[in-house]
Amino acid sequence: xxxxxxxxxxxxxxxxxxxxxxxxxxxxxxxxxxxxxxxxxxxxxxxxxxxxxxxxxxxxxxxxxxxxxxxxxxxxxxxxxxxxxxxxxxxxxxxxxxxxxxxxxxxxxxxxxxxxxxxxxxxxxxxxxxxxxxxxxxxxxxxxxxxxxxxxxxxxxxxxxxxxxxxxxxxxxxxxxxxxxxxxxxxxxxxxxxxxxxxxxxxxxxxxxxxxxxxxxxxxxxxxxxxxxxxxxxxxxxxxxxxxxxxxxxxxxxxxxxxxxxxxxxxxxxxxxxxxxxxxxxxxxxxxxxxxxxxxxxxxxxxxxxx
Amino acid sequence: xxxxxxxxxxxxxxxxxxxxxxxxxxxxxxxxxxxxxxxxxxxxxxxxxxxxxxxxxxxxxxxxxxxxxxxxxxxxxxxxxxxxxxxxxxxxxxxxxxxxxxxxxxxxxxxxxxxxxxxxxxxxxxxxxxxxxxxxxxxxxxxxxxxxxxxxxxxxxxxxxxxxxxxxxxxxxxxxxxxxxxxxxxxxxxxxxxxxxxxxxxxxxxxxxxxxxxxxxxxxxxxxxxxxxxxxxxxxxxxxxxxxxxxxxxxxxxxxxxxxxxxxxxxxxxxxxxxxxxxxxxxxxxxxxxxxxxxxxxxxxxxxxxxxxxxxxxxxxxxxxxxxxxxxxxxxxxxxxxxxxxxxxxxxxxxxxxxxxxxxxxxxxxxxxxxxxxxxxxxxxxxxxxxxxxxxxxxxxxxxxxxxxxxxxxxxxxxxxxxxxxxxxx
Numbered sequence: 001x002x003x004x005x006x007x008x009x010x011x012x013x014x015x016x017x018x019x020x021x022x023x024x025x026x027x028x029x030x031x032x033x034x035x036x037x038x039x040x041x042x043x044x045x046x047x048x049x050x051x052x053x054x055x056x057x058x059x060x061x062x063x064x065x066x067x068x069x070x071x072x073x074x075x076x077x078x079x080x081x082x083x084x085x086x087x088x089x090x091x092x093x094x095x096x097x098x099x100x101x102x103x104x105x106x107x108x109x110x111x112x113x114x115x116x117x118x119x120x121x122x123x124x125x126x127x128x129x130x131x132x133x134x135x136x137x138x139x140x141x142x143x144x145x146x147x148x149x150x151x152x153x154x155x156x157x158x159x160x161x162x163x164x165x166x167x168x169x170x171x172x173x174x175x176x177x178x179x180x181x182x183x184x185x186x187x188x189x190x191x192x193x194x195x196x197x198x199x200x201x202x203x204x205x206x207x208x209x210x211x212x213x214x215x216x217x218x219x220x221x222x223x224x225x226x227x228x229x230x231x232x233x234x235x236x237x238x239x240x241x242x243x244x245x246x247x248x249x250x251x252x253x254x255x256x257x258x259x260x261x262x263x264x265x266x267x268x269x270x271x272x273x274x275x276x277x278x279x280x281x282x283x284x285x286x287x288x289x290x291x292x293x294x295x296x297x298x299x300x301x302x303x304x305x306x307x
Numbered sequence: 308x309x310x311x312x313x314x315x316x317x318x319x320x321x322x323x324x325x326x327x328x329x330x331x332x333x334x335x336x337x338x339x340x341x342x343x344x345x346x347x348x349x350x351x352x353x354x355x356x357x358x359x360x361x362x363x364x365x366x367x368x369x370x371x372x373x374x375x376x377x378x379x380x381x382x383x384x385x386x387x388x389x390x391x392x393x394x395x396x397x398x399x400x401x402x403x404x405x406x407x408x409x410x411x412x413x414x415x416x417x418x419x420x421x422x423x424x425x426x427x428x429x430x431x432x433x434x435x436x437x438x439x440x441x442x443x444x445x446x447x448x449x450x451x452x453x454x455x456x457x458x459x460x461x462x463x464x465x466x467x468x469x470x471x472x473x474x475x476x477x478x479x480x481x482x483x484x485x486x487x488x489x490x491x492x493x494x495x496x497x498x499x500x501x502x503x504x505x506x507x508x509x510x511x512x513x514x515x516x517x518x519x520x521x522x523x524x525x526x527x528x529x530x531x532x533x534x535x536x537x538x539x540x541x542x543x544x545x546x547x548x549x550x551x552x553x554x555x556x557x558x559x560x561x562x563x564x565x566x567x568x569x570x571x572x573x574x575x576x577x578x579x580x581x582x583x584x585x586x587x588x589x590x591x592x593x594x595x596x597x598x599x600x601x602x603x604x605x606x607x608x609x610x611x612x613x614x615x616x617x618x619x620x621x622x623x624x625x626x627x628x629x630x631x632x633x634x635x636x637x638x639x640x641x642x643x644x645x646x647x648x649x650x651x652x653x654x655x656x657x658x659x660x661x662x663x664x665x666x667x668x669x670x671x672x673x674x675x676x677x678x679x680x681x682x683x684x685x686x687x688x689x690x691x692x693x694x695x696x697x698x699x700x701x702x703x704x705x706x707x708x709x710x711x712x713x714x715x716x717x718x719x720x721x722x723x724x725x726x727x728x729x730x731x732x733x
Contacts, residue, residue, distance in 0.1 A: 053407070
């Protein structure tokens with residue numbers, strides 16, 4: 001009787017099942033995902049509807065944080081439009097620059113690999129504090145930029161970071177300078193285009209510009225699409241450059257949404273309000289991403305579709 | 308058998324992991340958190356090592372940060388249930404932390420003598436009280452000061468009086484700017500602190516007694532402050548916004564400005580960080596002032612966490628800091644002039660040159676007429692009011708605003724609304 005009954009597995013047998021090893025290997029990731037992403041994600045959703053000063057327990061206030069955001073907090077809309085402007089300028093400029101550099105570097109010469117590394121270095125250091133501080137020094141009133149201008153006999157008293165007209169531009173230039181990762185992705189895509197396409201076009205008498213717009217550009221639209229979405233999301237979430245270089249000044253012209261959120265949450269101890277702001281930004285980013293996805297059928301070309 | 312061995316090994320491992328906590332029970336482990344400059348960190352570490360030598364049963368785990376990161380760090384630790392047993396507290400945050408039950412009341416320890424305050428004046432103890440309960444013990448007495456570059460003034464042969472008037476300050480600033488290019492950031496600062504000084508000159512305060520509104524209703528006080536800043540910018544001796552080059556407050560006294568508003572206990576830190584001959588005088592008073600802008604205040608406090616399970620040991624540290632000559636032999640007056648009269652007498656004997664200057668300054672400010680009475684702690688929404696004023700002041704300094712009076716009026720209304728809302732929420 002005992003012989004035929006389905007025997008329950010011993011611990012050893014359980015542990016030896018193939019998928020157990022898999023779970024054990026991904027356990028560190030699962031724990032990290034839960035502790036640092038999933039749990040805080042839902043906690044912040046709850047906190048968005050509360051008043052929470054960190055020191056005492058959160059108090060449920062319903063939609064009050066959102067009412068304050070839309071109707072009372074003047075800096076909310078200021079920071080929203082600053083971020084929008086930042087994204088609107090930085091994303092196209094950065095994509096264009098990275099595509100142009102990728103085009104140049106796609107021709108193989110002896111120095112190409114050296115240049116590829118050199119152009120990628122700013123991105124490696126990209127999000128670091130050191131680079132932001134370097135930028136701050138470069139564009140300081142007595143910084144290298146003004147001194148270089150002075151040596152060339154040009155006006156050297158421009159307040160790059162102190163002038164409301166130029167401050168955001170300086171921060172955008174820092175973002176554009178870190179084009180390395182999108183450039184590398186473009187480069188890989190360009191390299192993937194079969195040489196026969198270009199050869200055929202050359203036989204037909206097409207020049208380089210014509211070949212770029214008729215072959216290269218259409219062939220890399222899926223990658224352009226990917227880079228576009230990445231950059232839009234990244235720009236809306238920008239924080240470091242403003243926080244470290246200008247602190248939102250002058251006259252709030254560089255007050256990114258993320259910096260305003262941080263100030264409210266961590267300087268004024270308004271964690272509930274900060275969470276509400278974060279969730280609003282999530283919805284905005286989702287809307288933009290959806291919009292780009294919707295538009296993609298009109299301009300993104302996939303070979304497999306056989307169009 | 309193999310299974311038994313595995314179990315045995317596992318049990319051994321668990322025991323081994325548990326070992327450190329067992330041995331730690333012999334020593335009481337306390338966590339301590341403070342903010343400060345490198346000068347303070349070095350002195351405090353040495354002082355705490357001395358404390359551990361005298362109280363071998365107590366082990367202090369040290370953590371520190373700069374001022375900016377401190378309040379984020381402390382709040383995060385409180386929220387996570389990891390409030391340090393002992394931590395530094397500022398006058399501006401005291402009410403907020405006390406009313407949220409983060410701080411342990413100290414009255415019973417003072418009554419029992421565990422925290423000996425027999426040589427501390429009642430007025431100083433009161434500064435650590437919120438609604439009649441003592442939550443914090445002052446580390447020392449200090450005063451706001453005008454730090455200045457003595458080397459620059461000496462080179463130019465200029466003398467600055469110990470209590471300058473604003474007109475005297477302006478005259479010196481003009482001469483310095485003309486000769487060296489160093490400008491004034493004090494006159495153009497236009498922060499809540501500067502407004503507070505100007506109000507105190509007329510016997511007023513930034514907030515009223517229960518902080519339900521601002522302590523004044525005439526916008527002219529703000530307009531005068533703004534007008535002084537604009538005039539200084541136009542005349543070339545006030546800092547133009549955006550032309551500051553310094554990355555830190557210390558740097559600003561090297562490159563940008565010949566003078567700066569700070570606290571008296573920070574003199575050593577400024578000298579150490581800049582390597583320059585920096586000295587200090589009182590905050591300039593307005594020419595028609597009826598009271599001094601200067602006030603004596605607790606420089607900072609030590610607090611014990613309400614949730615700490617080792618309050619007795621923590622109190623030993625507070626008592627060491629308040630009453631032990633060994634402590635002050637190391638730290639001197641870096642956290643300001645000791646509150647215990649006995650310790651004041653002890654340190655005055657063996658201070659270095661900087662310490663003597665700090666002590667002499669507080670002695671001077673303590674003379675009748677040289678300081679006005681201390682105000683209540685700032686309300687919890689002070690940071691919001693200060694930020695609001697900062698926003699308007701920035702617009703004024705960038706000359707985006709023509710109607711100073713109307714703008715000042717608008718600030719007063721908005722600030723009063725913030726204060727009233729905070730009052731209603733309590």
